[in-house]
């Protein structure tokens with residue numbers, strides 16, 4: 328089975344990250360300058376893609392309507408400074424071990440660079456570079472245009488976007504407000520050293536002297552009835568009329584994942600949860616979430632009291648309704664834009680973790696080892 332069938336979109340970046348080598352400047356610089364290495368170029372967090380001349384980039388992309396553009400060091404040497412990481416921010420992504428370089432016998436090195444940084448190339452240099460690109464090379468937003476790509480490439484682009492955006496947003500030290508400098512091949516930033524007479528930054532006196540790229544946990548949970556035959560879904564106020572999805576929310580400080588799942592379910596729908604089963608996770612680089620997907624059963628009352636700010640509507644759906652909607656979403660016959668007129672339910676497409684946690688329950692792949700108590704029915 329192709330892995331796209333059972334993994335979440337933006338997962339599957341299998342580059343060998345060589346994280347222990349990121350401090351080895353001479354190694355990373357020689358990799359960057361190697362003729363076999365390739366660079367993914369971003370402009371304001373939009374990756375450079377190749378789109379055939381007869382494809383309108385504004386249209387909803389399809390798998391065959393474009394591919395990622397790769398550049399060599401000689402193409403972008405004027406835009407970066409490998410010694411100081413001044414000019415464009417660059418990030419070493421890792422070695423692609425599915426793509427061996429004959430001369431070295433190791434995987435091809437992959438890097439990413441962002442043109443729009445505070446210390447980046449002058450607007451004239453950047454504009455001149457962009458204007459030199461062929462007309463089929465376009466900077467397109469990661470969402471939705473990575474859906475043109477195979478899932479593995481999209482995962483690499485997602486990683487690059489997340490780290491580049493974090494570098495943009497972490498330009499100032501969270502402890503003292505001084506500017507920070509990029510270290511470790513783009514994966515850390517450190518508070519710039521204070522000048523004489525200034526108060527020493529607390530970040531330079533402890534193990535917290537670095538800031539790292541963020542990953543913010545959020546949860547999403549498919550809530551199952553006590554009899555195991557129905558699923559509780561909600562529709563957001565701004566969602567299309569038939570589009571329902573799972574309860575979701577951000578994990579807060581001092582909260583375990585399971586506490587977060589219980590809190591969000593209670594707040595958004597009014598139900599208490601029994602057993603919580605972890606399913607899978609999805610990196611979501613907008614800017615830096617990790618969506619953790621769960622399936623849980625209800626404990627006690629099944630009366631739904633949707634939180635007004637969160638959901639316009641929340642209700643139980645039968646397994647039959649869910650299976651029909653899953654088929655529609657997977658086949659593309661029913662989507663947000665074009666719902667199936669014969670169905671009252673549209674579900675998330677297969678690139679969303681929501682689709683996979685709902686599918687796992689509908690296909691009886693989730694096993695609750697603790698029996699949920701029978702609750703009152705609505």
Ligand SMILES: [Zn+2]
Pocket residue numbers: 500501502503504505518519528529530531
């Ligand atoms: Zn500081």
